[in-house]
Amino acid sequence: MFDYQFFIEVLVGGLLSGVMYSLVAIGFVLIYKTSGVLNFAQGAMLLFAALTFVSLVERGVPFAAALLLTLVVMVLLGIAIERTVLRPLVNQPPITLFMATLGLSYVIEGAAQLLWGTQVHGLDLGINDTPFTVAGVFISQFDLFAAAIAGAMVALFALFFRYTRTGLAFRAVADDQFAALAVGLRLPRVWAAVWTASGIVALVAGLLWGARLGVQFSLSLVVLKALPVLVLGGFDSVAGAIVGGLLIGAIEKIAEVYVGPFFGGGIEAWAAYVVALGFLLVRPSGLFGQKLIERV
């Protein structure tokens, strides 16, 4: 007999962890949308943010001050990346920029660990993680909290895009770089702002993931979890990142529980990729991705 209650529990767990994937994926989408760069260094930024925050807290800096300081650091990092990496590489093909972010991820990971050491740090955000039950289904309180944070962030971004000048500039650049340039938008400034924004996303995601897994090197590997989400949702759609994250989270858990035993388990590492791939064969630019029209 099929155990529905257990299925729903797995599903809810998957959806909630999917939210965490979405959080990472949103950082990618912001940068891809506005500058056409697939930023592989997003994971490294996440690690850098979490590690900086934890190390500050461990050195006796109060929680709020540490958060503010890390925020400042991430802003500076975003500006520095625009200055040193993006500006000299302007007008290069996207693949060159992608490889530059690969290099960047090495630099940031190395710097983060050189600065703060390689040991594992625990991170306590002061959230109670005792699960509670709704209609007999266990739900993790922490996951719920993470989902709420993610939801709040997405809502904030939506408002920001809709109602601020910078947000409008973001949308203009995402729509058409040349037109944006022609009406007088300063692209370097927009890019610096975008990288800062994705740095902030990295901070939030880094804290939540760090509280989950402990702050350590493997934190930067969550990019690998976010990539199938991006492929599924489309590289240039925030909505896609969210829906893709939820789908991947749910599919991954369900596959692990119901299909995994046939293969001896551990299929989580690639199940998401295979699902995303199968999906891409039907829709090559993801769920919400922009369709490319090619001309000769």
Add this chain to the structure above:
Amino acid sequence: MSALVEQAQLVKTSWLTPSRAGIALLFVAAYGIVPFTASGYLLDAILTPFLALALAAVGLNVLTGYAGQVSLGSAAFMAVGAYAAYNFNLRIPELPLLFSLVLAGVVAAAVGLVFGLPSLRLRGFYLAVSTLAAQFFVQWALTKFAWFSNDNPSGVIDAPPLSIAGALLTGAPGRYVFCLTIVVVATFLTVRLLGSQSGRNFIAVRDHEVAAKVIGVPVLRTKLLAFGVSSFLVGIAGVLWAFAYLRTVEPDGFNLDRSFQILFIIIIGGLASIRGSFLGAAFIVVFPLLLSRVGEALLGNVFDSGVLEMSQRIVIGGLIIVFLIAEPKGLVALVDRLEEQVSRHAGRLKRRFI
């Protein structure tokens, strides 16, 4: 104009161009001098891994540099090659090593074709991400199914002794010559392929897929051929890596970092350049050794290995960015410019003295 004619005549009359002479000299050195004079350390720790990585880079360059399809899963195909050769050798003992080597390449090519299928629908980053599926799937399969490693609990395999036509190749020089020969033959065949119609198709697909299709290039076949050839070469490189260099490998040795390493080689060396693959591989092998030596010499034992490793990461990452900014065409462009200057100076000297 007259210079062009002159050059054309030169090509017609003399097959011994300067670059061919250079390659011939390299051969003489690589076969005639190095195996007899180089130390075991130089052969085992530098030249053998250099050759294996160079071949892997040639393979990836066929796919990424020439055909324009980015792959982030090269290490997976190295692993497929290594484990396939191991199993051919183990389960069919009568098979000569060279045969299992080629068969391993064929298996890697077959796996490459399967993971290359998405390229028929996907472009750019979507494709790059989908090649990661190969990376994770292969690594998982090799650790999960003990059959691949003859029931070793952690998937570790030990290489058999190397032999060609009954002659056992032992010691560092033997392993080096084995590697060298295979790399030379494989590279030669690759160069021939790239010069043929198929090679030009690769470039057409890379430069403009739609345009290529319009003028009648069979895009699907070309892409699959690129995936097959590339995985074949990378698979053979994996065999060399496992059998001639490390001798004992585990699936984890072929992780994502290895894939990135090969990608870095072709970026640093130069995309769409065979010479670039070799230059890049030399750089990637020698540079970290140099860096740690320099670090030790300058700073003594102030820093532990962890710090050294991290600073290595920073320097390599930084170098890649610097390379992309300063010399997007890679080391090979640098060397080309250098050669051009030298030959210009040589020409001036010639005119003055003759």
